[in-house]
Amino acid sequence: MNSAAIALEPMMPQTHSVREVIKETPDTFTLTLQPEDGAGAIGFQPGQFSMLWVFGVGELPISISGDPGKQDRLVYTVRSVGKATNAFVSQKPGAGVGVRGPFGIGWPVDAARGRDLVIVAGGIGLAPLRPVIYHVLSHRTEYGRLVLLYGARSPRDLLYRKELASWARQRDTQVLTTVDYGGLSWRNHVGVVTTLLKYARLRPAQSVAMLCGPEIMMRFVARDLEGHGFGRRQIYLSMERNMKCAVGFCGHCQYGPHFICKDGPVFTYEQIGPMMDKYEL
Ligand SMILES: Cc1cc2nc3c(=O)[nH]c(=O)nc-3n(C[C@H](O)[C@H](O)[C@H](O)COP(=O)(O)OP(=O)(O)OC[C@H]3O[C@@H](n4cnc5c(N)ncnc54)[C@H](O)[C@@H]3O)c2cc1C
Structure with a gap:
């Protein structure tokens, strides 16, 4: 060829x-x-x-x-x-x-070896993070603590409910879920996903955080993680924009100096944090 x-x-x-x-x-x-x-x-x-x-x-x-x-x-x-x-x-x-x-460039699972993983997902944002969870659970000794904080609109919007329960039973793994509206039968947390951070067993100095969900959610979570002592290079986010070619030719997904399709979709907060504060970029 x-x-x-x-x-x-x-x-x-x-x-x-x-x-x-x-x-x-x-x-x-x-x-x-x-x-x-x-x-x-x-x-x-x-x-x-x-x-x-x-x-x-x-x-x-x-x-x-x-x-x-x-x-x-x-x-x-x-x-x-x-x-x-x-x-x-x-x-x-x-x-x-x-x-x-x-x-695209995915989550830094190799660079995160030996560290705690703090995964924060909102809604459909758990989907791109599920491969990380599978990977960590099948290479358990290579990683530290696994903390998953997951928020959805309502209990019926939670993805992978059986797997969430089984992940929560794994050793050295903490799974916390929250919903915006619980209804009468919900016995768990209610509130935005950032409200779970105070219950999370965090060791910021030895952790890598991975965030995926609505941009506003990722902005607030990243800001709160910084408040807990995470550096911007320890926080990774997955970005979404309309895209066509997926290989950096067409420019549809340009985000500042980056193409989300080939330079991302996963970026560090250090790379894109300043752009996330710019309206409609
Ligand atoms: C790298 C990447 C990974 C993605 N992964 C997933 C995934 O795992 N699961 C999933 O359900 N979706 C994912 N999406 C979003 C998905 O591609 C869009 O929802 C889809 O293209 C919408 O097409 P549509 O014709 O159904 O809707 P449209 O008619 O095009 O749009 C319907 C609504 O969705 C909004 N929308 C369209 N595209 C996007 C987008 N890219 N991001 C945010 N809002 C959008 C529109 O503004 C509109 O409000 C991903 C997007 C990207 C860029």
């Missing part, structure tokens, strides 16, 4: 078939895809994303939410918010979907 063809290859979707569809919440579904040609390993780093083609509808960037140790499949958790996401979550087992990628 010549170099021009190699350069174009990231633009060529490979057809995958839908193997399984799981309803997580009323509007969010997890789909497992496998290559249609039976190709083997599909490597990805926690925090990377794919471009998914729903044939006849369009293409959308979606983070990989599955276990990086299971290389024969790609798993995505998608909230139906518009035309393309609705078409994707409506796919049935056996349907074909085009996949490009994986793309």
Whole structure:
């Protein structure tokens, strides 16, 4: 293959078939895809994303939410918010979907070895962080304490409820959940995710924090973590912007000097903190 063809290859979707569809919440579904040609390993780093083609509808960037140790499949958790996401979550087992990628720079799981991990997620933001949790739990001795703080709008909007319960039973692992509106049967925390920080078993000097959720949530969490003694280089955030090519050509996802598709989506707070305070950047 010549170099021009190699350069174009990231633009060529490979057809995958839908193997399984799981309803997580009323509007969010997890789909497992496998290559249609039976190709083997599909490597990805926690925090990377794919471009998914729903044939006849369009293409959308979606983070990989599955276990990086299971290389024969790609798993995505998608909230139906518009035309393309609705078409994707409506796919049935056996349907074909085009996949490009994986793309981007993910979470620093290698650099975080030996440290505590503080994972803070809001809503669908737990999806890009789930591969980190799988990775840490299957390499448990290589990491310190795992703290997961997770907030959703209501109890029925919490993703991966069975897994949250099983993660909470793992050694040296703390899982705290909160919701904005609890209802009568909710016996847990109510309030924004930052209110969980005071219950978290934090050791800032030996920790790395990973944040994903609405930008306003990440701004407040990052600010509060700084207040607890985290440095800006210890705090990582995953950013979202509309994107098209996913390889840094088209400029749709430019964010200050960065392209979110190829320089991110994961950045340190030191890199992007100052830009996050700029309105509509
Ligand atoms: C790197 C990356 C990873 C992502 N990972 C996931 C994921 O794991 N799961 C998931 O459900 N979604 C994820 N998204 C968001 C997803 O790509 C958008 O929700 C989707 O493109 C919307 O397309 P649509 O046609 O369904 O909706 P549209 O009709 O295009 O939009 C519907 C609504 O969503 C808003 N919107 C559209 N695109 C985005 C976006 N990129 N970020 C924020 N708001 C947007 C629009 O402003 C509008 O209000 C990710 C986005 C990026 C950039």
